Amino acid sequence: xxxxxxxxxxxxxxxxxxxxxxxxxxxxxxxxxxxxxxxxxxxxxxxxxxxxxxxxxxxxxxxxxxxxxxxxxxxxxxxxxxxxxxxxxxxxxxxxxxxxxxxxxxxxxxxxxxxxxxxxxxxxxxxxxxxxxxxxxxxxxxxxxxxxxxxxxxxxxxxxxxxxxxxxxxxxxxxxxxxxxxxxxxxxxxxxxxxxxxxxxxxxxxxxxxxxxxxxxxxxxxxxxxxxxxxxxxxxxxxxxxxxxxxxxxxxxxxxxxxxxxxxxxxxxxxxxxxxxxxxxxxxxxxxxxxxxxxxxxxxxxxxxxxxxxxxxxxxxxxxxxxxxxxxxxxxxxxx
Amino acid sequence: xxxxxxxxxxxxxxxxxxxxxxxxxxxxxxxxxxxxxxxxxxxxxxxxxxxxxxxxxxxxxxxxxxxxxxxxxxxxxxxxxxxxxxxxxxxxxxxxxxxxxxxxxxxxxxxxxxxxxxxxxxxxxxxxxxxxxxxxxxxxxxxxxxxxxxxxxxxxxxxxxxxxxxxxxxxxxxxxxxxxxxxxxxxxxxxxxxxxxxxxxxxxxxxxxxxxxxxxxxxxxxxxxxxxxxxxxxxxxxxxxxxxxxxxxxxxxxxxxxxxxxxxxxxxxxxxxxxxxxxxxxxxxxxxxxxxxxxxxxxxxxxxxxxxxxxxxxxxxxxxxxxxxxxxxxxxxxxx
Numbered sequence: 180x181x182x183x184x185x186x187x188x189x190x191x192x193x194x195x196x197x198x199x200x201x202x203x204x205x206x207x208x209x210x211x212x213x214x215x216x217x218x219x220x221x222x223x224x225x226x227x228x229x230x231x232x233x234x235x236x237x238x239x240x241x242x243x244x245x246x247x248x249x250x251x252x253x254x255x256x257x258x259x260x261x262x263x264x265x266x267x268x269x270x271x272x273x274x275x276x277x278x279x280x281x282x283x284x285x286x287x288x289x290x291x292x293x294x295x296x297x298x299x300x301x302x303x304x305x306x307x308x309x310x311x312x313x314x315x316x317x318x319x320x321x322x323x324x325x326x327x328x329x330x331x332x333x334x335x336x337x338x339x340x341x342x343x344x345x346x347x348x349x350x351x352x353x354x355x356x357x358x359x360x361x362x363x364x365x366x367x368x369x370x371x372x373x374x375x376x377x378x379x380x381x382x383x384x385x386x387x388x389x390x391x392x393x394x395x396x397x398x399x400x401x402x403x404x405x406x407x408x409x410x411x412x413x414x415x416x417x418x419x420x421x422x423x424x425x426x427x428x429x430x431x432x433x434x435x436x437x438x439x440x441x442x443x444x445x446x447x448x449x450x451x452x453x454x455x456x457x458x459x460x461x462x463x464x465x466x467x468x469x470x471x472x473x474x475x476x477x478x479x480x481x482x483x484x485x486x487x488x489x490x491x492x493x494x495x496x497x498x499x500x501x502x503x504x505x506x507x508x509x510x511x512x513x514x515x
Numbered sequence: 516x517x518x519x520x521x522x523x524x525x526x527x528x529x530x531x532x533x534x535x536x537x538x539x540x541x542x543x544x545x546x547x548x549x550x551x552x553x554x555x556x557x558x559x560x561x562x563x564x565x566x567x568x569x570x571x572x573x574x575x576x577x578x579x580x581x582x583x584x585x586x587x588x589x590x591x592x593x594x595x596x597x598x599x600x601x602x603x604x605x606x607x608x609x610x611x612x613x614x615x616x617x618x619x620x621x622x623x624x625x626x627x628x629x630x631x632x633x634x635x636x637x638x639x640x641x642x643x644x645x646x647x648x649x650x651x652x653x654x655x656x657x658x659x660x661x662x663x664x665x666x667x668x669x670x671x672x673x674x675x676x677x678x679x680x681x682x683x684x685x686x687x688x689x690x691x692x693x694x695x696x697x698x699x700x701x702x703x704x705x706x707x708x709x710x711x712x713x714x715x716x717x718x719x720x721x722x723x724x725x726x727x728x729x730x731x732x733x734x735x736x737x738x739x740x741x742x743x744x745x746x747x748x749x750x751x752x753x754x755x756x757x758x759x760x761x762x763x764x765x766x767x768x769x770x771x772x773x774x775x776x777x778x779x780x781x782x783x784x785x786x787x788x789x790x791x792x793x794x795x796x797x798x799x800x801x802x803x804x805x806x807x808x809x810x811x812x813x814x815x816x817x818x819x820x821x822x823x824x825x826x827x828x829x830x831x832x833x834x835x836x837x838x839x840x841x842x843x844x845x846x847x848x849x850x851x
Contacts, residue, residue, distance in 0.1 A: 190555055285698070296632070297769060297770035298767070330645070364628040367627050368766045369766075372768070426703075426704070429704045430688060431634070
């Protein structure tokens with residue numbers, strides 16, 4: 180099933196069920212007014228939403244045209260956004276860029292930060308940037324939404340709590356990160372509002388591309404209209420989404436509607452090397468910080484600058500037949 | 516005005532207006548079903564809640580008995596919980612205990628972490644502890660709840676966004692903090708669910724004790740029935756709650772219902788020293804980590820152990836006449 184939150188001017192949007200091909204939708208208000216309401220009562224509500232989804236697919240109910248541009252992030256605000264770092268290639272590159280080491284523990288103990296969840300950008304909403312020196316970067320990721328997860332859940336049991344999947348652009352302000360991390364309490368100002376894909380889907384929509392609690396498909400990141408990243412989310416994932424949920428729930432329950440992210444999708448090259456840009460036949464990168472590190476390794480200095488007003492990013496994922504699964508995040512940076 | 520969320524079995528509780536003396540309450544459901552709803556529409560809703568509060572005070576409406584034990588945290592879950600460290604004496608002591616330095620920047624750039632907000636403990640709810648080695652500690656703090664705050668707000672303008680005030684027990688797992696902070700992304704597992712006071716109050720309830728966006732009253736922290744902390748929240752606050760809001764909003768909007776905390780209340784001694792325990796005539800401490808550091812300085816090793824199953828903490832604040840303002844947080848640690 181595919182779900183979206185239509186922008187009706189309210190804070191949490193209006194829940195709609197979207198057709199598999201993303202062209203039609205049907206208001207789900209009689210079942211659940213918002214996606215958070217559905218997640219608060221998932222066991223009871225999900226079967227009814229699934230039934231409506233079947234009706235939408237069979238054209239058995241009146242539908243409206245679905246326009247991705249009219250969607251908010253599936254959860255326009257959430258009670259939790261916790262972002263992991265499942266792709267160690269990204270961690271290795273970004274740390275190298277900061278002159279920091281990757282501790283050995285990172286290979287068995289997931290890195291995770293508590294993100295701000297009180298307001299997400301819509302998938303087509305501009306990224307407001309107060310100062311170009313903040314070093315605005317995109318991070319292409321996948322994320323899941325959970326139902327209620329009990330404290331101390333095992334990774335095995337955590338898998339059953341993955342109810343929906345989405346794409347993320349986790350906006351990062353690279354210029355603010357070193358100073359903020361040096362203070363010791365993690366990100367705050369350096370992680371402004373993120374944006375999620377127009378549509379959230381149940382794992383079964385991915386068919387055999389969903390295996391081991393990871394999505395085995397390339398994340399298509401375009402920057403200023405050019406292919407920038409084609410890293411496969413099923414490759415080089417040190418941790419699955421289930422591992423990340425278990426990590427998050429070690430000392431506390433997670434509320435239904437918690438969003439758990441994978442961290443920036445990043446593939447190694449064929450020789451275990453940091454890979455090549457798309458323009459050179461590689462899988463490319465899902466954020467600018469990585470290509471800057473590659474440039475620095477290659478030529479001694481980073482060449483690609485961070486995002487400035489007018490720069491655009493597009494994040495999408497397609498199935499084996501080339502159809503968009505989640506719709507596309509398309510954002511432009513604007514100075515404010 | 517005083518507001519609480521009555522535990523009616525729902526996730527967000529039922530909003531009630533509470534009498535100034537905390538003995539009576541009146542359901543506010545016809546005005547706003549939940550406190551988050553009220554905060555989402557504060558400019559429109561607050562005057563109607565204030566009118567109901569006046570009726571409650573004048574006994575002009577039927578009221579029920581208010582029992583603090585029936586209250587959830589005022590926001591049982593929130594879209595944001597961001598906790599600062601306004602009291603540098605605490606930071607100095609805790610860092611000393613960890614063998615870490617306090618950077619000079621901490622005296623003008625607030626330290627703040629993004630806390631988990633997807634589920635808070637009720638003010639009388641047990642603190643679940645999975646392992647005594649996690650080093651369970653309380654942290655007595657004050658916090659405010661904001662309405663919508665625009666990105667880039669000044670500290671001066673931020674003051675007008677402080678709509679409600681509460682007390683907090685910010686539960687911390689000291690045994691997990693060093694390892695987690697060493698990973699560089701801040702707290703996650705080391706900050707499980709916190710609890711807030713039974714009642715949230717508008718700043719005018721504090722009369723002249725609310726000045727400079729700080730509460731000028733002692734925070735009464737009792738540990739296992741004995742006075743443990745009497746630190747005055749109006750003393751030694753390097754940053755006001757307005758300063759902390761401005762810090763949080765530097766790169767993003769804050770959604771109505773954002774909770775911003777002060778960090779552990781901590782007073783220096785009369786000579787600028789770290790102060791003395793209550794039993795020795797000092798203002799004491801609002802967390803165990805501080806007294807352990809004092810013991811370490813005095814005798815070479817910490818004597819007070821962290822909280823174990825059965826240990827109790829009580830956090831309250833009283834006005835000049837001795838009346839409880841927010842009701843009391845009273846929690847017992849239980850092994851799970």
